[in-house]
Amino acid sequence: MxxxxxxxxxxxxxxxxxxxxxxxxxxxxxxxxxxxxxxxxxxxxxxxxxxxxxxRDVPCVVCGQIGTETHHWMPQKFNSHPDVEAEWPAWQSLQAPLCKYHHDLWHDLVTPWMPRRGNSRRKDNE
Structure with missing residues (x-):
């Protein structure tokens, strides 16, 4: 562990x-x-x-802000999908450190239907 x-x-x-x-x-x-x-x-x-x-010291690839989250290009929930499972280690390695704002922005634009995105950057503005 x-x-x-x-x-x-x-x-x-x-x-x-x-x-x-x-x-x-x-x-x-x-x-x-x-x-x-x-x-x-x-x-x-x-x-x-x-x-x-x-x-904790990794900068956002977009704005350089420290305090990033790992963004996976293939959402982790698809790791057992039959078309992805065999290649998951390669998919999992495609990552980018994004600050919370840019991570939420990416999801808001590309995967707005994704569950557990209730912490959207827009939430405070609605």
């Missing part, structure tokens, strides 16, 4: 192979509550999990 810290400070925890230096494929992030419950038996916390990647 390892964690990575997204540019916005979110800690993502998953299964990571230290020999291959790769996340389990397809990557499935673990719920913080489940991880916390498991670690409690060892008097450990999420902060005790080794960090593999820390993206």
């Amino acid at each position: 390892r964690k990575q810290i997204a540019g916005n400070g979110t800690k993502q925890i998953g299964w990571y192979c230290v020999q291959c230096e790769r996340w389990e494929q397809p990557t499935r992030w673990l719920a913080h509550k489940d991880v916390t419950d498991c670690l409690r038996a060892y008097q450990a916390t999420i902060d005790n999990i080794p960090t593999v990647n820390d993206y």
Whole structure:
């Protein structure tokens, strides 16, 4: 079990192979509550999990702002689609660091129907 810290400070925890230096494929992030419950038996916390990647200092490729989110060119929900599954590692590697504004802008324009986009950049203006 390892964690990575997204540019916005979110800690993502998953299964990571230290020999291959790769996340389990397809990557499935673990719920913080489940991880916390498991670690409690060892008097450990999420902060005790080794960090593999820390993206907090990665700038947005559009505006240069620090505090980015990883944008996947192929939405992760399609990783088990029959036309994508065999090539998912290649699709998953196509990523760009985007600040929250530019990440939401991309989704607002290209995938406005996508679930869980309720944190849209437009929400404050509506």
